[in-house]
Amino acid sequence: MPLTLSPHTSSCRCVAITGQEAILRCDDKPLTFADIEQLKCLSDSSLLFEERQNNLCALGLPPTEKLPDQYHSIPLRTYFATYGEELSLPHFRAKALYEWLNRTRFCTKCGTRLEPGAIEEETSLVCPECHNIFFPRIEPCIIVLVNRGDEILLALHRQRTTQYYSCLAGFMEAGESAEQAVRREIMEETGISVKNIRYFGSQSWPFPSQLMLGFTAEYESGEIHIQESELQRAAWFPRNNCPATPPKGSIAYRLIHGE
Template sequence: MFIPDWNWTDAEDIPAEGWTMIVSKRNFCYNAKDDSAASLAGGTPLVPLDDLPSSYLAAGMIRLGIYRERPLFIMDRETPPDSLLSIPFRPVLGHLNPDLLRAAMLGYHLVQWIANSRFCGRCGKENTFHHREKARVCPDCGLVTFPRISPAVITAVQKEDRILLAHNKNFAAPVYSLIAGFVEPGESLEEAVAREISEEVGIQVTNISYVSSQPWPFPDSLMLGFTAEWSSGELSPDGIEITDAGWFNRDDHPQLPLKGSIALAIIEKIFAGLC
């Protein structure tokens, strides 16, 4: 079980026992023989604090909360320990249990926020950590900076017994997923859903309904999942983000998104007739 309660921890306040996860140059450090699926499934991102030299802890770290009755931290270091693999975060997601996945998502989001909020956005002075709020504060002008969260919508569009799946040019081939995009200023979530679908594949939708949400630290999103029904139009991928799109059912579909993603969770619910 993971109980979140995050905050910055200076070196002198780090306990003798506990776990940490390690990020290095935006990669996730993982205790596994190699990056094969079988090896990752049997590995772990957890490193006992007492396995690390004191010099490695000196820069401080983020306390994420309590995992299995022990404090859990995450740190960002230039060089990972020799005993750990340094691999992209996304392939790791499907191999973490739900509690550890939640902790890893939180930690990766916070590591990126700290790296991107080093300096004050108003006056340019270097920020420090706020002593009361879960935030950073400029010691010169007093501007308080909280973790950035960017809302994004992701939608499963249904047409009779089929679901719309699309290939984004940034996806690893040949994965197909749901239509997604960031919410723009002045939009409701439902307006964002309709706009993204119209812009990316040229169709209109109706009966937009909320399903569930998921924090997604790529880069700092809160994914808000919806379903919708096709109402008019023919599929016409924009060629900018979407290179191909089609209607599929549970017995005939391309490769789906990775395990651990809200995209796959919604697709599987629809294929199972649960939404």
């Protein structure tokens, strides 16, 4: 990995992604090896990997402007919202591995170029000099819906290009628990303290490598004072009368709309 295609992989599920989109055939049939071989030639920086343990053969391409006529692409978020978590897993894994491989070329200890790991059932890269092993990177984030009676706390984030109000979220810091991250993020970004933190569910979010850990929490005390470097606005909204929120396919949608 990256590996060339070989006949023993003929039963593998073939998937391809380009940028943040899944590549599909216009006739709705599953991708075949022939498709993968054709698509691979669209870019010199395509990455192809094969995981026998996951029965997966995946191709990752950088954002591509023009696909051959027999293919089209849809955003991975839309694919997830349409087909659900189970069917989206190969595409999300393809995206996560593409991002990881694209960013992991050299040993972080000695600087030697990495090679595919030796253990077939394990997706890894290894340093031939110091034998450090590198596994696909996952960065845990917390995302929280704060309730106050019939109201929920939503925020307009500064870093995002969309104008959706969403739950508060942030990366976990080294050394803290998820619950500590929840309390810290809410306090840092809005000045609100929370109680009764409850795990809600999780979602892989490989844009590029997040694992979103969803929580609900109850308002305890404090007035809203936003952290202006992170947020444009934060406010309490009636649960049944929210502003525009993230579309289906995100854990934020499930938290806000309860489905």
